Amino acid sequence: MGEIGGDDYNHPLMQGRGIEEVRGYVPIVVDTIVSAVEELIRLGAVTFVVPGNLPIGCLPVFLTYFQTQNKEEYDPLTGCLTWMNQLSQYHNQMLQQKLDQIRNLYPHVNIIYADYYNTAIRFYQNPAEFGFKETLKACCGKGGPYNYDENNQCGDPPVRTCCDDPSTYVVWDGATDFTRFYFPPYGKTFFHYPTGRCSDGRLVIDFVGKPFLPPYLKSKNGGSEHFQKGVNFAVVGATAIDNGFFQERGIEINYTNVSLGIEMGFFRELLPSLCSSSSDCKELLQNSLIVMGEIGGNDYNNPLFQGRKVEEVQEFVPLVMQTIASAINELIELGAVTFLVPGNFPIGCSPAYLTKFQGSNKEDYDPLTGCLTWLNQFSEYHNKLLQKELDQIRKLHPQVNIIYVDYYNIAMRFYQSPSQYGFKETIKACCGGGGAYNYNSSMACGSSEVRTSCDDPSSYISWDGVHYTEATYRLISETVLEQIFNLCPPLTMNKPI
Numbered sequence: 001m002g003e004i005g006g007d008d009y010n011h012p013l014m015q016g017r018g019i020e021e022v023r024g025y026v027p028i029v030v031d032t033i034v035s036a037v038e039e040l041i042r043l044g045a046v047t048f049v050v051p052g053n054l055p056i057g058c059l060p061v062f063l064t065y066f067q068t069q070n071k072e073e074y075d076p077l078t079g080c081l082t083w084m085n086q087l088s089q090y091h092n093q094m095l096q097q098k099l100d101q102i103r104n105l106y107p108h109v110n111i112i113y114a115d116y117y118n119t120a121i122r123f124y125q126n127p128a129e130f131g132f133k134e135t136l137k138a139c140c141g142k143g144g145p146y147n148y149d150e151n152n153q154c155g156d157p158p159v160r161t162c163c164d165d166p167s168t169y170v171v172w173d174g175a176t177d178f179t180r181f182y183f184p185p186y187g188k189t190f191f192h193y194p195t196g197r198c199s200d201g202r203l204v205i206d207f208v209g210k211p212f213l214p215p216y217l218k219s220k221n222g223g224s225e226h227f228q229k230g231v232n233f234a235v236v237g238a239t240a241i242d243n244g245f246f247q248e249r250g251i252e253i254n255y256t257n258v259s260l261g262i263e264m265g266f267f268r269e270l271l272p273s274l275c276s277s278s279s280d281c282k283e284l285l286q287n288s289l290i291v292m293g294e295i296g297g298n299d300y301n302n303p304l305f306q307g308r309k310v311e312e313v314q315e316f317v318p319l320v321m322q323t324i325a326s327a328i329n330e331l332i333e334l335g336a337v338t339f340l341v342p343g344n345f346p347i348g349c350s351p352a353y354l355t356k357f358q359g360s361n362k363e364d365y366d367p368l369t370g371c372l373t374w375l376n377q378f379s380e381y382h383n384k385l386l387q388k389e390l391d392q393i394r395k396l397h398p399q400v401n402i403i404y405v406d407y408y409n410i411a412m413r414f415y416q417s418p419s420q421y422g423f424k425e426t427i428k429a430c431c432g433g434g435g436a437y438n439y440n441s442s443m444a445c446g447s448s449e450v451r452t453s454c455d456d457p458s459s460y461i462s463w464d465g466v467h468y469t470e471a472t473y474r475l476i477s478e479t480v481l482e483q484i485f486n487l488c489p490p491l492t493m494n495k496p497i
Contacts, residue, residue, distance in 0.1 A: 003051040003116055005029040010056070014065060019083060026091050041106055047089050050099060051114035052092035053165060055121050057084030058170075059140045060146035065146070076125040079136050083122075086259045132170050139169035165448050216266050227274060233263040241316065241321045249263050250467075251303045260295055263343055271334075282335030290331055294342040294407060296320040296382060299467075301347075305356060305441075310378060313474045317382050323391045332397050341390060341479065342405040343383035343391055348375030349415050351429040351437035351465035358436065369415040370427050376408075383408050410479050414461050414472065420473055423461050430460035430469060439465035 007031050012022050037048060052200035054061055060078035066073075066081055075082050091116075098365075099111050124135045141147035141160035165171055216233050237248070237255025242262075275281035299320050303313045328339060347353055349371035357364075357372055366373050385404070390402050418426050428436075432444025443449045445459050445464035456462055458471035 001033060001040075001048055001050045003053065003114075004033065004052055005095075007057065009087060009091075013062075013084075019087065021084075023087060023090065024161065026087075026094055029091070030094045030098050030230050032101060033095065036383065037099075037102060037111070038230060041109055046109050048109070048111045049114050050095070050111060050114045052095055053088040054116050055080060055085045055124070056088050056119070057455050058124050058136065059080035059084075059149040060136060060141065061150075063136060063146045064148045066152070073455055078121070080124060080469045085117075085470060088117055091350050104493070120170075126171070133168040134163070134195045135170045137169065138164040139166045167448060177357075177408065204385050222223065233266045235263065237298055238295065239452060240320045241299050246302065247320070250302075251306060253298075253302055260323055260327055261422045264330065280365065285331065285335035286337050288336065289338050289340065290328075290336050291340045291342075292324060292328060292331075294344065297325065297344055297347070300382075301377070304353075310374065312403060314378065314381065317385055321385050324386065325389045325393060328393055328402070329396075332393075332400055335402050339400070340405055341386070342407045342480075343386055344379040345407050346371060346415070347379050348377075348413070349427055349437040349461075351427060351432065353356075354427055354437045354442070355435060355439045355441075355465070369412075372467035378417065405480055407476065411461075411468075411472070414475065418461070422458065422471065425454075425457040426461050428460065429462045429465035430454040430457045 005026075007023050008025055012025075019313035033050070037050065038496070040048075040366055057075075057080060062081060062084055064081075066084070073081055073083060075085070096113055099113055103109065103111055123130050123132055127133065127135050133285065135148040137145075138149075142149040214227065214231060215228075216231050217235065229261065235256050235258040237253070238258040239253060240260045242259045243253050243257050271281055275284045296317075300313050303316075304310065324341070331339075348366075349369060353372060353375055354370075357375070364372055364374060366376070387404055390404055394400065394402055399490070414421050414423055415426050418424065429438040429445070429448060430444035432443075433440030433447075433450050453463075457463065457469045460469050461472050463469040463472075
């Protein structure tokens with residue numbers, strides 16, 4: 001449950017409200033957290049982790065905003081703002097008191113308080129012990145004593161570089177942590193800076209959904225006007241099946257806890273801001289194109305890379321299908337009538353899989369492409385079941401147009417006849433840490449060890465060993481757009497446009 005509450009204080013403080021006023025919000029914040037915990041207990045939950053607030057007085061964003069010549073406002077050991085850290089401590093003290101009350105009311109419930117404050121403050125008090133060299137400066141920023149500038153934030157056009165070694169910094173951008181998809185050389189081809197896309201440039205959706213669709217999670221606080229032309233609910237690493245399914249089987253889900261169900265929740269959250277009534281929403285969706293996926297790959301990637309047998313993972317496929325079908329049916333009930341539903345890619349051609357399952361048995365490999373046949377057969381099984389599921393939906397809803405996008409066979413053409421499509425390297429990654437396929441999970445693209453890539457990504461099919469290059473996505477998108485255009489009725493001279 002959380003950490004939550006920090007933004008309840010951050011926004012008013014950054015807007016000039018006094019600390020005394022903001023301190024008055026703390027009991028309400030804590031009561032709200034406790035109310036949510038109690039509701040979950042009544043529903044049956046018995047185990048909670050409830051984190052406290054972080055030492056916000058150590059963040060470059062606040063150190064910059066409240067910078068002063070008064071030395072008494074700073075901790076002489078850490079350089080953090082003491083009065084801001086006292087706000088965090090006050091929040092945490094009240095939170096722990098409330099959690100104790102819940103424990104007394106519900107002795108069968110296990111509530112673990114996660115002491116984020118004292119865990120983090122150790123990094124500021126003894127940075128060398130934890131491998132840090134910079135504690136109060138942001139790794140990615142633009143100047144000033146704390147390398148933070150509100151008008152030139154990390155990721156904005158003026159700020160396209162960062163510190164050489166982020167692992168030696170406590171703070172990434174002045175306020176949050178970091179991820180390698182925001183490091184060079186990601187984004188080098190089209191945007192010329194990392195955007196969070198898992199490629200050197202644009203993805204299929206960027207070519208299909210122009211102008212570039214804003215990501216929901218990044219833009220949600222900016223108002224619904226950001227989403228008038230469309231919205232992207234995708235999250236890197238998201239699965240179709242909810243995380244609980246994998247946790248029950250001891251399978252770790254990397255990168256995110258977001259699943260298709262949660263992404264659908266984002267959609268439900270946004271929809272009322274785009275239309276004023278159910279009939280308006282229905283009309284909006286009737287005139288919209290829904291791109292459902294490609295999703296499901298991460299449901300297989302995580303267990304396969306953790307050593308689970310393909311026979312076990314193959315049993316997940318029907319549940320993945322049910323999850324995708326359920327989401328489509330829900331959208332149809334709300335009014336959607338046009339869908340693009342992509343299948344799975346040929347994962348047996350992925351440098352990541354080719355490295356993980358590298359072997360000397362030639363029979364495992366396709367002699368023409370060099371791909372692992374048994375893994376590609378797995379992708380084909382997923383796609384076969386998906387098409388059957390889509391056929392059933394078409395029969396139930398004949399008024400709905402569902403376009404299956406055959407990512408598998410589109411991509412296989414590039415491996416079978418690479419020169420025809422301008423590719424020189426098919427199963428080596430453009431950006432990677434060496435080896436037969438230029439992929440090393442310990443030295444992944446975007447990590448501190450791998451900040452460069454091949455000279456010409458457009459001659460490679462694979463970008464980072466898992467995802468494709470912009471050139472590959474462009475070719476895939478051309479087929480997708482062709483399928484969309486085929487839906488349009490032919491124009492005649494006497495038919496107005």
